[in-house]
Amino acid sequence: MLDVGCGDGALMAALRDAAQVDARGIELDGSDVAAAVARGLSVIQGDAETDLIDYPDASFDYAILSQTLQTTRRPDLIIEQLLRIGKRGFVSFPNFAHWRVRVDLLWNGRMPVTRLLPIAWYQTPNIHHLTVDDFRRFVKAHGITIEQAWFLTGDQQTSAAAANLFAEHAVFLLRR
Amino acid sequence: MIDDNRFGSDRCVTLPGPMQLESGAWLAQTTVAYETYGVLNDTKSNAVLICHATTGDQYVASAHPLTGKPGWWHRMVGPGKPIDTTRYCVICTNILGSCMGSTGPASLNPATNAPYAMTFPVITIGDMVHAQALLLDHLGIERLYCVVGGSMGGMQALEWAARYPTRVESAIVIAATARHSAQNLAFHEVGRQAIMADPKWREGDYYRFDDPPTAGLAVARMAAHITYLSEAGMDAKFGRRLQNRETKSFSFDADFQIESYLRHQGAVFTDRFDANCYLYITRAMNYFDLPDAHDGQLALAFKGSKARFCLVSFDTDWLFPTAESKKIVHALNAAGAPVSFVELKSPHGHDAFLLDVPELNRVVDGFLSAGRS
Numbered sequence: 001m002l003d004v005g006c007g008d009g010a011l012m013a014a015l016r017d018a019a020q021v022d023a024r025g026i027e028l029d030g031s032d033v034a035a036a037v038a039r040g041l042s043v044i045q046g047d048a049e050t051d052l053i054d055y056p057d058a059s060f061d062y063a064i065l066s067q068t069l070q071t072t073r074r075p076d077l078i079i080e081q082l083l084r085i086g087k088r089g090f091v092s093f094p095n096f097a098h099w100r101v102r103v104d105l106l107w108n109g110r111m112p113v114t115r116l117l118p119i120a121w122y123q124t125p126n127i128h129h130l131t132v133d134d135f136r137r138f139v140k141a142h143g144i145t146i147e148q149a150w151f152l153t154g155d156q157q158t159s160a161a162a163a164n165l166f167a168e169h170a171v172f173l174l175r176r
Numbered sequence: 177m178i179d180d181n182r183f184g185s186d187r188c189v190t191l192p193g194p195m196q197l198e199s200g201a202w203l204a205q206t207t208v209a210y211e212t213y214g215v216l217n218d219t220k221s222n223a224v225l226i227c228h229a230t231t232g233d234q235y236v237a238s239a240h241p242l243t244g245k246p247g248w249w250h251r252m253v254g255p256g257k258p259i260d261t262t263r264y265c266v267i268c269t270n271i272l273g274s275c276m277g278s279t280g281p282a283s284l285n286p287a288t289n290a291p292y293a294m295t296f297p298v299i300t301i302g303d304m305v306h307a308q309a310l311l312l313d314h315l316g317i318e319r320l321y322c323v324v325g326g327s328m329g330g331m332q333a334l335e336w337a338a339r340y341p342t343r344v345e346s347a348i349v350i351a352a353t354a355r356h357s358a359q360n361l362a363f364h365e366v367g368r369q370a371i372m373a374d375p376k377w378r379e380g381d382y383y384r385f386d387d388p389p390t391a392g393l394a395v396a397r398m399a400a401h402i403t404y405l406s407e408a409g410m411d412a413k414f415g416r417r418l419q420n421r422e423t424k425s426f427s428f429d430a431d432f433q434i435e436s437y438l439r440h441q442g443a444v445f446t447d448r449f450d451a452n453c454y455l456y457i458t459r460a461m462n463y464f465d466l467p468d469a470h471d472g473q474l475a476l477a478f479k480g481s482k483a484r485f486c487l488v489s490f491d492t493d494w495l496f497p498t499a500e501s502k503k504i505v506h507a508l509n510a511a512g513a514p515v516s517f518v519e520l521k522s523p524h525g526h527d528a529f530l531l532d533v534p535e536l537n538r539v540v541d542g543f544l545s546a547g548r549s
Contacts, residue, residue, distance in 0.1 A: 024514065031535070033518040037486065038538040040546025044505055044517040054506045 002026065002060045002085060004048045004078070005068035009036030016041070024060070026051060049073055052081035064090045067169075071125040076138070083144065083176050092171040097131035097164045098153075132164040139174065148173040182315050183212040183265070185238055188277055191310045201297035205286050208311045209277025210234050210269040213253065214261035216317070223317045224259060224544075225308065226268040227325035227332035230400075230457055231449050233276040236268040237261065242448045251532060258541035264321065271332075272307040273299045273456045281380065281452035293452055294380035301328070301464040305335045309343070319343050322544060326350035326529040327496065328457075331464050334477075334504065338466060341480035346547050348540060350488045350529045353500035354466040354474055354507070360495065363403055364458040367396035371451045380452050393451045394442030401441045406492035406525030410434065467507075474507035485515040486543040488529070488536060495526040516543065 003012050006025030009032075015021040025043035027033050036043040044051075048065075049072060063086025065078065070093050072078050082089040094117060095101075104112035111121040119125075130138075132151065139146060151158040151167035158167045182189070191206045211234045216223060226236050226249065233240065237247035237254050253259040253266055270278040273296075281296035312320070323344055325333040330352025337347050353360075371377055374392025382388050402410075414434040418424070421431065430436040470476035485508050489501035498519045508515040520535050522528035529536060 022514075030519055030521065033516075034520065034535045034539050037516045037518055038542030040542050042484065042514040042516045044509075044515065045519055046517075054509060056510060056512075059512070 001062040001064060002055070003064045003066065004052070004082065005065065005071070006032075006036065006041075006043060008032045009039050009041040009043055011064070011066060012036070012041050012043075013039055048078060048081075052078070052085060055081075055085045057084055058087055060086045062086050062088050062090060066090070066092050067094070069093045070128050070130060072128060075128050075130070076142070079138075079142070079144070079174075083174060087175065088147065089174045090171065091135075091174060092169060093130060093135070094126070095132045095151075095164070095167050095170055096129040097133065098168050099165050100168075132167060132170045135170065135172065139172070144174050144176060146172055147175060183216065185211050185213075186241075187211060189311065189314055191307070191314070195303075195307065195310070197297055197303045197306075198300045199297055203279065203297065205279070206272070206307060206310075207277065207279045207283070208269050208272075208307055210267060210311060211236065211238060212268075212315075213237055213266040214264050216265040216315075220317055221319070221321060222264045223312075223315075223320050224264040224266045225312070225320050225323045225336075226253065226259070226266060227308070227323065227329035227336075228268060228271065229325070229327040229329045230461065231397075231445070231454070232329070233274070234268045234270045235276075236266070240448070243444070248530060251530075252537065252540065258537045259324065259544065264544075267312075267315070267317075269308050269311055271304045271457070273304065273453060273460060275450035275453040278307070280450070281456055282383070282450045291383045293383065296452070296456060298459055298463075299456060300460050301331050301335050302339065304460065305332055305339055308332070308336075309340055312343075319345060321547065322346045322348060324348040324350075324540075325352070327352060327526065328461055330496075331461065334466060335464070337481045337483050337485070338470075338477040341478075341482065344481065344483045346484040346486070346543070348486045348488070348543060349501075349504065350536070351490055351493050351496050351501075351526055352487075352504070353496045354477075354504050355464060355468065356462055357500075361462055363399060363495075364462055366399050368455050368458060370395040370399065371455060374451075377451060380455075382451070388446070389451045390446040393446045393449070393454060394439075396454060397445040397449075398438040398442045401438060403495045404525060404527040406494065406523060408492060409523045409525055412523065474503065475510035478508055478511040478513055481511070481513060483513065484543075484547065485513055486539065487515065487517040488539060489517075489519045490522045490525070490528040491519055492521075492523060493526040493528065 003025040006027045012023040026046045033043050033045040063082045069075050101112045150171045151163035153168045188209045195203045195206045235247050236249045255262045270276040273280045275282045281292045285292045323333045323336045330349040333347045333349045337344050371392040374389035377389040417433045419433045419436040466477045467474040487501045489498040505517045524531050
């Protein structure tokens with residue numbers, strides 16, 4: 001598997017140790033990469049926006065984009081590359097339509113600073129907020145198949161029907 | 177193993193039989209000088225080969241016999257260090273063509289009983305690695321746990337993975353390139369011309385006069401040394417500060433600190449290195465071209481390799497910049513090899529890998545340890 005935006009490799013290390021997964025990573029931040037390599041992980045310092053093009057087609061069983069989609073300049077192109085490189089893709093992101101976020105914005109009239117989205121508007125890396133329904137519409141429009149989806153609030157799962165309003169995070173398993 | 181005199185410090189072996197070089201020429205007799213640290217385990221699975229850079233030597237973690245300085249990578253290699261000599265059997269050879277005990281232009285030609293000088297055949301990085309492989313045969317080591325090198329040492333490590341894919345389990349390639357750029361070629365040519373312009377070079381036949389071309393060699397070293405530093409680093413360390421004076425002297429003395437520093441670097445270099453060796457080794461670097469040796473596709477060089485790779489570059493290295501390491505990373509990705517890559521921050525330019533960079537130590541330690549689990 002390829003973990004796109006893998007940080008210091010925490011997820012990769014967990015998968016390797018628990019399930020003997022052959023995990024590779026790509027990460028922008030140099031010190032995170034050094035920390036990941038120091039854990040013995042195969043991580044390349046690179047920019048997902050420009051470097052995914054260098055990976056051959058279908059070279060991974062799974063490509064993972066965890067909590068990163070909303071930080072990218074061209075989320076559509078990243079998803080395209082993700083599903084080219086990986087036979088399947090996992091994408092997870094915070095749901096901007098969660099009721100707390102809606103209430104905060106409606107009530108305060110300012111960009112929400114919540115437990116889910118704790119950073120101020122001028123410092124947050126989240127430049128492309130999206131909602132569960134936005135994503136569903138996107139994948140349908142791009143001919144992408146949703147194999148499975150999980151909707152989470154903390155460690156509780158929410159139903160698909162209630163997800164757009166009640167899920168803090170969404171995780172989708174996709175393929176072309 | 178303690179009694180095994182193939183291992184230990186200040187070792188030397190003359191390889192059995194003549195050795196054919198990439199040029200087609202033959203070396204009748206090849207001696208390899210080397211050091212080993214640590215103990216080879218019973219399964220012979222803990223051997224780490226360190227490849228030194230252009231003007232380096234085998235004294236990676238012990239005092240240099242001429243200068244008395246600590247081993248050139250004592251920060252990285254030793255008991256408890258990232259390349260831990262209590263865990264690994266660390267081997268470092270003096271490369272073919274050099275002057276610290278291995279066969280090179282300064283060595284005696286057994287056919288004539290005089291130094292080879294410029295009759296020494298032009299050697300390549302491939303030849304250097306071939307000689308190292310023959311040494312490993314002599315030591316009874318089939319497979320390397322890791323091959324590690326920085327700069328020209330990194331070129332050797334890449335050549336190892338390409339030439340002996342089944343003998344390398346992992347490789348750490350630091351501040352390296354798969355081929356010299358035009359700028360790299362240019363700088364080396366300047367260095368060689370400086371040596372050859374020195375009248376004391378005498379077409380390389382200077383050994384019998386005991387008056388080597390130190391002026392030319394010193395200038396070559398000064399030019400090269402600039403390429404090992406970063407502009408920002410030089411500004412911070414030297415700036416335009418004057419050496420031992422308050423005002424300019426209006427002469428051609430070493431007014432500026434940087435001038436004094438470079439002259440010193442040139443002078444101490446000539447005490448420990450041979451001019452002809454400098455010609456041959458820089459030539460070998462110039463000729464190294466991994467993509468060219470594989471139909472123009474670097475990825476093909478690593479097709480047979482099952483090794484894990486770790487590439488490291490430094491942000492202020494303008495001699496072998498990050499872009500060159502990235503080319504290697506892309507090629508390894510295309511070949512499906514597990515590869516890690518990181519660009520570390522350092523003010524020290526190309527020379528950074530020899531200096532105190534804690535993050536480099538962590539990366540090397542982590543990468544080496546990962547292979548054990």
